[in-house]
Amino acid sequence: MIYDKINNIETYAGISEDIRVGLEYLREVKMDIAVGSYQINPRVKAIVSEYETKIVNEFGYEAHRDNIDIQYLISGKEMINSLPLEYLKETKPYNKEIDAAFYEEVEVKPQELLLGHGYFAILFPQDGHMPQLCVSKPENVKKVVIKVKLGE
Numbered sequence: 832m833i834y835d836k837i838n839n840i841e842t843y844a845g846i847s848e849d850i851r852v853g854l855e856y857l858r859e860v861k862m863d864i865a866v867g868s869y870q871i872n873p874r875v876k877a878i879v880s881e882y883e884t885k886i887v888n889e890f891g892y893e894a895h896r897d898n899i900d901i902q903y904l905i906s907g908k909e910m911i912n913s914l915p916l917e918y919l920k921e922t923k924p925y926n927k928e929i930d931a932a933f934y935e936e937v938e939v940k941p942q943e944l945l946l947g948h949g950y951f952a953i954l955f956p957q958d959g960h961m962p963q964l965c966v967s968k969p970e971n972v973k974k975v976v977i978k979v980k981l982g983e
Contacts, residue, residue, distance in 0.1 A: 907972030908947025
């Protein structure tokens, strides 16, 4: 997992060309971008959504096998809880169609990541994460999730 401010993306440009492209997209994204899916290159796409953050995320933690998530808020703020998979118990097995398995906490407190105000999180397959949590009370947010395809 990487958690940092969008102004520092040069630090991570060497990880992979696709991650660099995704981070640069986030740096340039406009607040008025429409909700939807945008193909950036054959291995990178942006998904823009709007929703209200939650006190409890009923789906629990999720983790992906085929994609890296780069999560970034255009407006509002939200909390993401994150734990390595070894500290989570699977509740729903991996579904390739949605590229996700779901988990719950077992005894270990999560890392809390505050998104908003220019902060992003890069979540790798080993990083269980529970997004869409409110910081103090539910609020409307606009979010971009960059999906970076692994392998091939």
